[in-house]
Amino acid sequence: MTLKNKPNELYITRIYNAPVKMVWDAWTDPEQVKQWWGPRGFTLTTHSKELKAGGRWIYTMHGPDGVDYPNNTLYHEVETYRKLVYDHGANENQPALFKVTVYFSEEKGKTKMDMTMSLETAEAAEQIKKFIKQAGGHSTWDRLAEYVDKKTTGIDKFVINRSFKVNVETLYNVWTQPEHICQWLAPTGFNMTYLNSEIKAGSTVRYYMDGPNGLRMYGRAHYIELKKPEKIVYTQVFTDANDQISRHPHAPTWPETMLTTIELAQEDELHTRVTITWEVYGQATQVERETFASARAGMTQGWTGSFDKLENYLDSKK
Numbered sequence: 001m002t003l004k005n006k007p008n009e010l011y012i013t014r015i016y017n018a019p020v021k022m023v024w025d026a027w028t029d030p031e032q033v034k035q036w037w038g039p040r041g042f043t044l045t046t047h048s049k050e051l052k053a054g055g056r057w058i059y060t061m062h063g064p065d066g067v068d069y070p071n072n073t074l075y076h077e078v079e080t081y082r083k084l085v086y087d088h089g090a091n092e093n094q095p096a097l098f099k100v101t102v103y104f105s106e107e108k109g110k111t112k113m114d115m116t117m118s119l120e121t122a123e124a125a126e127q128i129k130k131f132i133k134q135a136g137g138h139s140t141w142d143r144l145a146e147y148v149d150k151k152t153t154g155i156d157k158f159v160i161n162r163s164f165k166v167n168v169e170t171l172y173n174v175w176t177q178p179e180h181i182c183q184w185l186a187p188t189g190f191n192m193t194y195l196n197s198e199i200k201a202g203s204t205v206r207y208y209m210d211g212p213n214g215l216r217m218y219g220r221a222h223y224i225e226l227k228k229p230e231k232i233v234y235t236q237v238f239t240d241a242n243d244q245i246s247r248h249p250h251a252p253t254w255p256e257t258m259l260t261t262i263e264l265a266q267e268d269e270l271h272t273r274v275t276i277t278w279e280v281y282g283q284a285t286q287v288e289r290e291t292f293a294s295a296r297a298g299m300t301q302g303w304t305g306s307f308d309k310l311e312n313y314l315d316s317k318k
Helices: 020-028 122-135 139-153 168-176 286-293 296-316
Strands: 009-016 043-049 056-062 068-079 083-088 098-107 110-118 157-164 191-194 204-210 216-227 231-239 257-266 272-280
Touching (some): 009 139, 020 098, 020 139, 168 272
Antiparallel strands (some): 009 110, 043 056, 056 068, 157 272, 216 231, 257 272
């Protein structure tokens, strides 16, 4: 594990369920990169691309609000299947915002992506960090995970990551102990109550969430795998008050059963990364699968709200 602590640098690490060549091609092939580059809701037009040292990638990102963002990327280093170094954020009206160094390495058939964003000062790094979070920029790397996973498995999945300033054992506990979970997991504006609370492999727990205007939603989670402190897998369904399977009150075509996989990884001595993967579980109609595949923006908003609550909850315990 590499200690990363330069105040003028920002770091991102991701593990992709695909070989290095597939991930590299997804990064460098204009036809593939347009499928995932940019925050959720953005699209991409590449005007020209020379993938070599001294070459440029000239493209425009199109925001969901209709605003265009021109970019002129200058490559400094290109080592096929291993490394990219380039300037990011430049266009005809402004210089580059920062320099990016990305390493790609294979680990047991998967790809580890290590990215460093280097800025002039610690203050500039803090400003860019806030901007990326506000713009949803981290969802770019979640979209890449979804893209390569779909190429590998043919299955639509939703992926979201977040790093927390806490060790992996603590984060595992707040994901597996109901007295902690109910403090943060429910969507913003909701409160969560467990009806039974033994979380272990093979166990089933029931709960309800109270929301605005007297809305109460019941649910049930069945835990398939708990591998402390790095992995949690469970299925989840909506139920009525009598524990009979029902549907989301505001989304009747939402799939009946969802599979949630939570992976925890210590990034450095201070931070732990959480990777959430959501997918349809069991039988589902085409309409239900399409509902899931088209709802990633809403899922991002929901999980982001829960992550914000978790961050505040962890801060309150320090």
